Structures are given as C-alpha cells and as structure tokens.
Amino acid sequence: MDHPINELEKAARADQEAQFLSEGDFRRILENSPGHCLVYNTRGDLIYLTPATQRLFHIKDLSQVLGQVNVLKDPSLSYAGLDMRGIFQRAMARERFNLYNVRTPVREITERFGSGEPERLSEFTTFYVFPLYDQAGQVSHVVTMMMPQQFFKGDPLALACREYLEEHWQEPFDNLALARRVAMSRSQVNKVFENAFGLTPFAYYRRKKIDHLKEALLQPGVSVKQAYTACGLTYNGSLARDFAKSTGYTPKAFQYLQRDA
Secondary structure: OOOHHHHHHHHHHHHHHHOOOOHHHHHHHHHOOOOEEEEEEOOOEEEEEOHHHHHHOOOOOHHHOOOOOEOOOOHHHOHHHOOHHHHHHHHHOOOOEEEEEEEOOHHHHHHHHOOOOOOOOEEEEEEEEEEEEOOOOOEEEEEEEEEEEEEEOOOHHHHHHHHHHHHOOOOOOOHHHHHHHOOOOHHHHHHHHHHHHOOOHHHHHHHHHHHHHHHHHOOOOOOHHHHHHHOOOOOOHHHHHHHHHHHOOOHHHHHHHHHHO
C-alpha cells in the first residue's frame, strides 16, 4: 500500500485533472449546444458545423457541404445582408468581433443546401467571429458562432413585416411601404406586429438602428459622425438618448470604452 502522503498526492492530482476539460468534452459541448458553430480553414473552406445547424437547415449529407462551401469563392453565401467574405477576411487579420440581431437565413440556406420544406420560423442571433491560432501563433481557422437571441415561430404576416424591417433598416422608416408589402392597413400592421413581438414596428426599427450603430462605432478609425452616416442616421441628440437608454452610455462613451476594452 502506498504511503498516505503518496495517496494524498494522487488524490490531489486526480482532483486537479478533473477540473480541466478534454478535447472530447469540448466536442460534446459543441454538439449539444443550441447555437450554430461553423469552422473554416484558412482557404475559406467550411470544415465543421454543429448538429443544431444541420437540423435547422435539414442538411442530410455533410459531404455536399463540408469542403465544398467556400466563403472566399462563392459571393452568393452573403445571406441576410452579411458580407461573409469580408467577415472571414477580418478574422484572418486577427480581429475578434460580434454582430447583433443577425437574422438566420433559414429559407435561403435550406433551399440551397438542405432538403424538404424550410422551417417557418424567424431566428435572430448574436454572431461571434474569432480566429484560432496554431502553436506557432499563426491563424489556423476562423470560427463563427451564432447564439439565438430571439426565436419566433408563428404568424407569417408578422414574420414578413419583421423581414421587411431587417432589409430596409438603413432607409427612413416608412410604415406605408411596410403595409403595402404585406397588403394590410397601417393599423393592422401595428397590431399584428405588436401581438407577435411585443413592440411596434417603429420601436423595432429604432432598436435595429441602435444595434447597427453599435457595430459601426467599433470599426477602426470611424468617428461617431461617420458611424451615424453609415447607418443612415442624422447626427443629433434624438437617437443618442435612445442609445444611452439601451446601453447606459452615449455613443461617444460607448465607442471609447469598447475600443479601450
């Protein structure tokens, strides 16, 4: 029998090892995550996606996707207003960043890579992008992780209204154009949208502006005024007040604190 001190040392080592996760543990975490994780090699080829992603887009045959999809060679991959090529290139340049309230392009991706009817739902995610490094400190992979923020499966008219606002967030708010898009009166649009999402179309549009303004403020070398312009906004105090209510900071303070973090 080992000396009691040796037994204690063994127990301490076992306890210490139990505090760390193995590679298999990390894989199980990813495979049971409700979010979507996609991994690309440095050539832009998609080499991994989580089971949750496969299920959502009805992807049955991974051999038709892994190693076949390339974000640098296929410009049509930029769904939901995302510049996937630009996103990949930013990560390859060692940038880590987040995008907020990104619409998951369920219909577009299912029709291209999946099988059967697309799910009739609306999913919005926070989109995390970051590079992985090899032992030499060089970028080895690019990872995109999309964690659901809001999930809605219901009234198709409410979904159509929301998708219109997603597509036209840079333009001035036009409730009449929105109503024409879904063939309803403006009062009906407001009622349907508020019943589904708990806020008016204008309030959602305003929140979308703030989310995009956050992203623009974090771009290198961009002034507050330039960020406003990029989002189709007039540089005045009205939105700044809403921005402060949402974030706790003025746009200038938010930009300073986030860049300094």
